[in-house]
Amino acid sequence: MQADSSTSRTYGGTGIGLSISKRLVDLMGGEIGFFSEPGRGSTFSFTAAFTRGEEGSLEHKWKQYDPAFPEFRGLRALVIDDKSIRAVVTKYHLQRLGICVNITSTMHSACSYLSNYSNTSALEHLAVVFVDQDSWDKETSLTLSNMLKELRTNGSTTTLGKPPKICLLCMSFMEKDDLKSAGIVDHVLTKPVRLSGLITCFQEAIGYQNKKRVTQPSTLGSLLTGKHILVVDDNNVNRRVAEGALKKYGAIVTCVDSGKAALTHLNPPHNFDACFMDLQMPEMDGFEATRQIRNLENKYNEKVDSGALLPGMSARVAHWHTPILAMTADVIQATNEECMKCGMDDYVSKPFEKGQLYSTVARFFGSG
C-alpha cells in the first residue's frame, strides 16, 4: 500500500505492485524487504533460491528465441531520459532488436549531441529518438524536431532518407493527443515499454509497408514450428543439411530425392504447408516438377469449383496453392523469369542463409 493517496495521483499506480512482487518472491522461496527514507527514496531487495542450470541450456533457449529483424540491424536510437536506470532498461530492449543506443538525460543535451555529431556516421542511421515524458521540455522540443529534420537535408547520406522519428514514452495515452497533433511527436508508447511497441515504432520509422500491428516478435521458430515442409533435392548431403536447418526451427520435414517423388507428395489433397525445391535435378528438374504440381492443383481446384468435389473432403483448403520455394546456389538462375513462370513463389539460397530464409518464409506464414 502506498504511504498516502497523493502518491497514486502524482505517480500513478495502485500500490499493488509490491504485493505482486512479494508473492513472486515467496514462490521463489525467498524474502522481500525494503529500506525507505521519506523524501529521499526507497531501496527494495529480495532473496531467492535457484538451482544450478544445465551447461549450455541457456544458449540453446536464447538461440531459439533470437529475434530475427535483419531490417533493424545497424539502426540507431537516442534515448532521452533523466532517470539513468530507466534509460538503461529502455536501451536493453532496443539492443535486443539489434539497435545501437545512445542515452542523454535532457532534450537540451540531446540537441548538443546532435550538433556535435551532425556530419558523422554516428547519426547516419539514427531512426528514432525516444523521449521520456518526465524529460519532455516543450520549448526545446521544437528545436530538437528541427535539428532532426535538418539531419537529412544537410547532405549526409543515410539509409533511411527521412528524418528520425520522435517517440514519446508516457504513462497513459491522455497526454499524447495535443503533442502528436502539434506534429512534434510522431509516435507514442505507453510504459512499461513492450518489445512489440518498439518494433512497430521502428517499422514505421523505416517506412514499413505492412500496416498490421505486430503482436509479438517473429522468429524463424515461431514461423516454422509445426509446419509440414517437403524438401526436394537429389543430393543426400544437401537434403540432410536442409532438413537439419528446418528441423532446428521446429518444422516437420519430409525429404524426397526427385521431381517425380515431389509430384506424388504434392498431389492434392496433402498435408504440406510448403516445399523447398532444388532446381537442377536429373530426369525431372525443379521447374518441370513445379509446372506439373501447379497443373495438378489447377485441376483439383476446378473440380472443387464445379462442385464435382466437396472442399470438405480435403478438409483444409478450397483453393490449393502450396508455396514452392526454389533452393538455388545460382541466384541468377532463380531470378530468371522461368522460375516465376513455371509457378514458383520465391527462392532461397542454398545453403540456407538465416536472414533470407526468415524474410522469405515470413511472406507465406505471416508474422506469427
Added chain:
Amino acid sequence: MEVGQLQRSFVEYMASLFREGFLDAQFSQLQQLQDDSNPDFVVEVVSLFFEDSERLLNDLTMALDQPNVDFKQVDAHVHQLKGSSSSVGAQRVKNCCVPFRNCCEEQNTETCLRCLQQIKQEYLLVKNKLQTLFELEQQIVAAGGAIPMVQ
C-alpha cells in the same frame, strides 16, 4: 593430456581450419544446428559428404577415362560435388568446382583431368583435417570434458 590442453588444441585447430580456408561459415552453421535433439549432426552430415564425394570422384575418374568423354555427365557430377561441398562448408573443394565446370564447357579432357587431380587433393586434405578434428572431439569427451563452442 589433460582436458584443458585438449580443449585448447581443439580451439586452435578449428581456428586454423577457418583461417586456412578449408572450412567456411557454412560449417559454423552446421555446428549451430547441432543440439541435444541432434547431437551427432555434424559428424553425420560430414560422413555423408565423404561417401558422396568419394563416389563422385570415382565416377569422374571413370567418365574422363572414356574414349569419348561425355562432358555433360562430367559437368553434372561436378555440379553435385559443388553443391555438397558448399552445404558442409568445405570451401577449398567447392572453389575447385568452378574452374572444373569451365573446362567441361570447353570440352577439354586435358584440363579436366588436371582439375580432377586438384579436387582430389583438396578433398583428401579436408577429409584428413575433419577426421583429426573429430578425433580431438572424441578425446575431449573421453577425458570428461565438454567440446568448446568456437564462434
